[in-house]
Amino acid sequence: MQPRHLAFGAFGLVLALMSGCAGPNEEGDADQKPIVGVSIFPVADLVKTLVGDEVRVEVALPPGASPATFHVTPQQLRDLRDASVFFMIGGGLDEWLTALPEASEADARIVRLSDGIELLAEEEDLEEEAHDHGHGHSHGSGNPHIWLDPILVRDRILPRLVDGLTAAFPEDSDAIGSRASALADSLAALDGEIRAILAPLEQRAFIATHSAWTYFAARYDMEEAGVIHAHPGQEPSSRDLAALIEVARDHGIPCVFSEPQLGATAVRAISTDLSLPTFLLDPLGGPEEEGREGYFELLRYNANQLVRGLGGTGA
Numbered sequence: 001m002q003p004r005h006l007a008f009g010a011f012g013l014v015l016a017l018m019s020g021c022a023g024p025n026e027e028g029d030a031d032q033k034p035i036v037g038v039s040i041f042p043v044a045d046l047v048k049t050l051v052g053d054e055v056r057v058e059v060a061l062p063p064g065a066s067p068a069t070f071h072v073t074p075q076q077l078r079d080l081r082d083a084s085v086f087f088m089i090g091g092g093l094d095e096w097l098t099a100l101p102e103a104s105e106a107d108a109r110i111v112r113l114s115d116g117i118e119l120l121a122e123e124e125d126l127e128e129e130a131h132d133h134g135h136g137h138s139h140g141s142g143n144p145h146i147w148l149d150p151i152l153v154r155d156r157i158l159p160r161l162v163d164g165l166t167a168a169f170p171e172d173s174d175a176i177g178s179r180a181s182a183l184a185d186s187l188a189a190l191d192g193e194i195r196a197i198l199a200p201l202e203q204r205a206f207i208a209t210h211s212a213w214t215y216f217a218a219r220y221d222m223e224e225a226g227v228i229h230a231h232p233g234q235e236p237s238s239r240d241l242a243a244l245i246e247v248a249r250d251h252g253i254p255c256v257f258s259e260p261q262l263g264a265t266a267v268r269a270i271s272t273d274l275s276l277p278t279f280l281l282d283p284l285g286g287p288e289e290e291g292r293e294g295y296f297e298l299l300r301y302n303a304n305q306l307v308r309g310l311g312g313t314g315a
């Protein structure tokens with residue numbers, strides 16, 4: 001099928017340009033490709049390495065948005081409906097898409113990557129058992145940030161991606177399988193790189209914007225000692241902030257980690273109160289974010305930022 005796509009690709013583009021406002025069936029060859037939908041960018045980047053060029057991978061969460069505060073557009077619903085398979089994290093992170101009544105007809109093709117993984121408890125789940133804040137980020141079902149541990153990705157997420165993709169594209173199962181074993185090797189190598197980057201760190205405790213780094217910290221002998229936004233999408237209370245300042249003093253925390261998607265106001269308040277510098281950690285990255293434009297780049301970037309913020313120079 002590759003030669004046909006190559007031959008008609010340019011012709012399709014010309015037609016699309018000539019037709020002005022093309023409908024869904026007139027936009028040229030690119031739109032004939034099967035679609036795989038993924039809720040968040042870093043997982044979509046991994047899926048791209050598994051499927052090759054004949055599949056279009058669509059990311060539901062736009063760059064810069066937080067899963068905690070995001071609202072779905074009609075176009076994203078269409079992508080979900082048209083997808084051969086749709087991968088989401090589950091665990092309360094990204095139900096915004098599938099919770100809509102319009103999404104019900106696509107349900108059969110949805111794969112929740114956290115299914116079967118024992119999710120770590122969120123601090124606030126322990127404190128406030130079964131209290132529903134209604135903003136759809138990580139309450140009651142555990143901490144959903146599993147993609148930030150590359151070994152968890154290799155051992156638990158990758159097999160589910162392979163299952164979902166081979167069910168959608170059975171004729172490509174051999175190619176998907178061999179790309180998956182190459183990806184597993186790359187993830188193991190990434191794990192080694194991250195260990196080497198973090199090795200010189202003596203200060204292993206840190207304060208994050210929200211609890212995105214719990215799995216990463218557990219994997220790499222770090223400690224997410226406190227988070228500024230225990231409830232993403234809500235401003236922390238002055239009581240929360242006072243408790244966090246205690247944590248920072250107790251642990252000798254040398255900096256505060258901000259995030260591109262969340263919590264700028266509260267991060268600034270804490271760093272001013274404590275006279276500490278801020279360094280960025282990014283749980284999501286994006287195609288336009290230099291140095292965070294793929295899964296591997298994103299993980300290396302964050303490991304280096306931890307070293308920079310906590311008392312080293314980073315790579």
Ligand SMILES: [Zn+2]
Pocket residue numbers: 067145210211212232283
């Ligand atoms: Zn999050």
